[in-house]
Amino acid sequence: MRRGVLAVEGCRIERLELPRRQDVKPLTLEPTARAFQRRAKGRTIERVGRAGKRLVFELDGGERIVFEPRMTGLALLTDPPTTKHLRARFELSGGEVDELLLWDRRGLGTLRLLDEEAYAEAVSAKLGPDALELTPEDLPERLGRSRRAVKVALLDQAIVAGIGNIYAAEALFVAKVDPRRECSDLSRAEWRRLRQALLDVLEEAIRYEGSTLGDGTYRNALNQDGSYQSCHRVYARTGERCGRKRCRGVVERVVLGQRATFFCPECQG
């Protein structure tokens, strides 16, 4: 998502529109709309960064705009999937593109404008190391004594930042680790495999521009489908044969920590 909107770097925010409709709940904003618009206006977006799953627009002057898309939020440079769920429109000047749109069907996402202190407190301090920069020691150090199911722990952003439900399931499959296993039961070798699987799966998914599921949730910044869904080994493949050579298993679905979890009970020991 970050790569798709890199073109807004160097752009100046001329105006921020926050469309409101009575048939959808307004975007969760901090601070309030007027203050947000006033503080954003005239600022230049110096850099587009990322904090786990959040998109971070670093402004001149040190403030940051943080977009947290949750399930169905998108950042776009072109027309969104529907106009009904357009949540914000930044009118830009002086750069490669002239607008940045934030769209969110379910509206669970948030948009915040934070000074450096608030950012450190409300964002940085709440996130563990980034999943793409995990060291071999991070997982065993942070989870080695936890009694939680390993899949639930991987989704905890304070442990590791950036892992979502699809990629937790896929990485556990690649690493041959049962998602239901208690963290404290995993061996060093399993933690090592899991780290490598997370890096591989996430990097591959980024190259494929994410997973567009059946309801068309995730799209890239140009409102095009991602293609990683065709690479899913277990996610949403309940009842299908495990793709691993010589494995006779069938993909199962269980619920762990309120989230659907897919795995092969045969080869994920």
Add this chain to the structure above:
DNA sequence: CATATGTCCTGAGAGC
């Protein structure tokens, strides 16, 4: 302190 659960919101698809 660590871990579990309910809740926020909208729309698609299944089943009757």
Add this chain to the structure above:
DNA sequence: TGCTCTCAGGACATAT
């Protein structure tokens, strides 16, 4: 057709 039910790239407040 129209209804109800379940489910969904997530995170947080609150309870235990």
